[in-house]
Amino acid sequence: MLSDKMLDMLNTQLNKELYSAYLYLSMSAYSTYIGLKGFANWFMVQYQEEMFHAMKIYDYINAQGGQVKLKAIDQPPGEFESPLDMFEKTLAHEQFITRSINELVELAIAEKDHATSIFLQWFVTEQIEEEANDNEIIARLKLIGKDGNGLIMLDRELATRVFTPPKE
Ligand code: FEO
Numbered sequence: 001m002l003s004d005k006m007l008d009m010l011n012t013q014l015n016k017e018l019y020s021a022y023l024y025l026s027m028s029a030y031s032t033y034i035g036l037k038g039f040a041n042w043f044m045v046q047y048q049e050e051m052f053h054a055m056k057i058y059d060y061i062n063a064q065g066g067q068v069k070l071k072a073i074d075q076p077p078g079e080f081e082s083p084l085d086m087f088e089k090t091l092a093h094e095q096f097i098t099r100s101i102n103e104l105v106e107l108a109i110a111e112k113d114h115a116t117s118i119f120l121q122w123f124v125t126e127q128i129e130e131e132a133n134d135n136e137i138i139a140r141l142k143l144i145g146k147d148g149n150g151l152i153m154l155d156r157e158l159a160t161r162v163f164t165p166p167k168e
Contacts, residue, residue, distance in 0.1 A: 001064065001065065002061070002064050002065075002066045002113070002116065003111055003113070005107065005111075006104075006107060006108065006111060006113060006116060007061065007066045007067070009103070009104055009107060010057055010060070010061055010066070010104070010116075011061065011068065011069045011070075011071065012071070013057055013100060013101070013104060014054055014057045014058055014061070014068070014070075015070070015071040015073065016097060016100055017050055017051075017053040017054035017057060017097075018050070018051075018054045018070075018073050019073050019074055019076070020050040020053070020054075020093065020097065021047050021050035021051045021054060022073055022074075022076050023076040023077075023089075023090075023093060024043045024044075024046040024047040024050060024090070025043070025044070025047045025076075026076040026077065026078055027039075027043040027046075027080065027086050027089075027090070028040045028041075028042075028043035028044040028046075028047060029078075030078065030079065030080055030086070031043055031083075031086070036083065036151075036155050037155065037159060038154070038155035038156055038157065038158035038159035038160075039083055039086070039155055039158055041158060041159050041161060042158040042159075042161050043086075045161045045162065045163045046090075048163040049163065049166070052165060052166060053123070053126070056122075060116075060119055064115070064116075077089070083141055083151065084138065084141040084142065087134055087137050087138045087141060088138060090134050091131065091134040091135065091138060094127065094130045094131050094134055095131065097127065097130075098127040098130075098131065101120060101123045101124060101127055102124075104116075104120055104123075105117065105120050105124065108120060126166065137154075137158075140154060141154070
């Protein structure tokens with residue numbers, strides 16, 4: 001059983017995950033447009049991961065007998081200055097999501113909602129991995145700088161990422 005406040009915050013988090021998916025789909029499209037197919041693949045996989053996160057919350061609300069309420073999804077940016085700009089925006093967005101998950105955890109603890117606390121632990125762990133992935137690629141893009149060959153090599157590597165549903 002979810003409190004009204006928890007239900008509202010979970011529906012808001014569902015919206016944030018859907019926006020995340022939309023943001024990374026936009027980055028994938030832009031990467032394709034500028035000829036970086038590997039980056040496009042990486043962001044497409046990220047889009048799939050975000051849809052998985054969204055549906056995990058959707059299923060949890062339903063399982064708890066709550067009402068899923070879909071809100072409007074904001075328009076994401078469609079143009080980016082560089083691959084580094086995309087990943088810096090990705091990291092900033094993930095840090096925002098981490099803060100949002102932490103607020104949900106704090107509410108669950110305050111309400112002694114143990115079921116939601118346990119449910120949210122998966123997201124707490126997932127956010128560590130998400131930020132680590134972004135930090136690693138940002139560091140490599142900074143090393144690459146304006147070296148076109150380095151960028152092409154990284155693009156080839158990012159082309160190999162495949163979506164595998166995260167472990168429960
Ligand atoms: Fe669903 Fe990237 O956080």
